[in-house]
Amino acid sequence: MEDGKKWRRVASTEPADRHQMTALAEDLKSNLSYWHARMHGVCPIRRELYTQCFNELIRQVCVNSIERGELLIKIRNEYNASIIAHKRLYESGLIFRMKHTTLNDNIGGLTEKDILDIEDHHVVLKKKLSDANNKYNRLKTSLKKELNNLKDAHQHELNCYNKNHQALKNQLDLILAMNT
Numbered sequence: 001m002e003d004g005k006k007w008r009r010v011a012s013t014e015p016a017d018r019h020q021m022t023a024l025a026e027d028l029k030s031n032l033s034y035w036h037a038r039m040h041g042v043c044p045i046r047r048e049l050y051t052q053c054f055n056e057l058i059r060q061v062c063v064n065s066i067e068r069g070e071l072l073i074k075i076r077n078e079y080n081a082s083i084i085a086h087k088r089l090y091e092s093g094l095i096f097r098m099k100h101t102t103l104n105d106n107i108g109g110l111t112e113k114d115i116l117d118i119e120d121h122h123v124v125l126k127k128k129l130s131d132a133n134n135k136y137n138r139l140k141t142s143l144k145k146e147l148n149n150l151k152d153a154h155q156h157e158l159n160c161y162n163k164n165h166q167a168l169k170n171q172l173d174l175i176l177a178m179n180t
Contacts, residue, residue, distance in 0.1 A: 011059055012059075012063075013063055014063065015060070015063050015064050016060035016063070016064075020060070021060075024053065024056060024057075027053075028049060028050075028053045031049050032046065032049055035049065037049060054072075054076060055076075057072070058072045058073060058076065
């Protein structure tokens with residue numbers, strides 16, 4: 001719609017001649033300058049104008065030979081798939097780089113003095129761990145010995161009580177036997 005009028009665009013089915021090809025090239029050139037498309041690097045405007053131009057070439061070739069047009073369509077689709085794959089690869093590389101940068105920033109903040117201090121602290125902690133393990137093993141051995149000594153003492157005391165009990169029982173039996 002333009003100024004209240006309805007417009008319709010229809011693709012021509014007439015084969016293109018040399019004059020139309022020259023006009024297409026001129027239109028592309030003028031549109032590139034009109035839209036200030038960059039000639040180097042990534043420029044979405046330039047890419048869109050070239051895509052439109054390529055689509056028009058495909059249309060013109062399809063009018064003359066459908067097989068050639070289909071081949072150009074396959075080439076265009078493969079090119080677009082390649083561009084999408086490159087974008088994904090670029091984005092994943094960018095994400096990977098950002099993760100590594102943050103990791104390196106965290107590690108990179110440490111100076112050599114900090115690293116040496118951490119290594120010294122690590123050695124001290126290892127020594128403390130070794131000392132604690134030795135102390136634990138000594139205490140464990142000492143407690144086992146003490147437990148065995150207490151068991152032996154209790155067993156000896158129990159044996160003494162049993163002997164005394166037996167002796168008293170024997171005396172009681174003798175006293176009871178004399179009284180009867």
